Amino acid sequence: MTVIREHFTLKNNVTIPKIGFGTAPLKGDEAYDAVKTALETGYRHIDTAQNYRNEKEVGRALKDSGLSREDVFITSKLRAEIKSYDDALNAFEETLQNLGLEYLDLFLIHAPWPWDQKYSDHSEGNVAAFKALETLYRQGKVKAIGVSNFDPQDLENIRKHCDMLPHVNQIKYHIGHPQKETVEYCKNHGILIEAYSPLGRGGTLDHETIIDMAKRYDVSPAQLCIRYILDKGILPLPRSSKPKHIKTNSEMDFSLSKQDVETLDRLSIETIEFGTPVKR
């Protein structure tokens, strides 16, 4: 079985396809075409968000694919600036409408702070927003709930003040950017990590060690980067608008030696930062 047909299991027993297809910053026809190609290629997990402004195109590509709703795992994210219970519930309804769906598979709080106030404290607002996600979960409108760009301190706030723990934390994660503390916290609490920017937005693909190692395995640097993440028990969300890349990014039928994983573990690679805190 190929890896895009395999699943991780969340702690509520919901299964989630092991490779997700990233859709930011694709918009309009480019988003529609990429998602349609991804679904035709065999991806069954699509990652969108309210602030990507492509939910309508994702929904249309899904509909036009002819696939059954239950065969595709759809994630969206609450706009980072929404930090109240009622606003979160209302925004969720907008997302369902945009996507043309009756339910979502996964809904995440996009970030612990609005993007223009990075690292500011919104502990109370995050609790209010997460309580709204809990309500949607209890109503069966979403199969799993979670967060994104949350560090251990942000996660502790949810653990102390909400009924549930997130099922998923989506963070920036790629070779050379190991996010050790957050990964350890999530592993200890049964929270699945999703890796956004798994190719460092392309920034890991021209690293000499990665290029040389990929040649030895007869794969592309992107395939090596994605395989490394899967080997860590983390779910990669590669994005591409090129059919060839979309296809090869899903071809994972090779494995890395322990020694090579250790070599990659030792790399440190700086890439563009979106949100995941590297320091407060």
Ligand SMILES: NC(=O)c1ccc[n+]([C@@H]2O[C@H](COP(=O)([O-])OP(=O)(O)OC[C@H]3O[C@@H](n4cnc5c(N)ncnc54)[C@H](OP(=O)(O)O)[C@@H]3O)[C@@H](O)[C@H]2O)c1
């Ligand atoms: N939660 C958050 O705050 C957050 C933040 C950022 C991203 N995300 C999610 O994570 C997804 C992925 O992250 P990302 O878009 O930042 O970056 P990424 O997937 O790490 O990298 C995308 C870049 O890599 C290139 N690429 C992809 N496959 C390739 C291949 N096989 N060979 C050569 N180049 C290749 C793409 O170009 P081509 O199109 O030319 O292939 C594109 O320029 C996003 O789309 C989004 O869904 C979430």
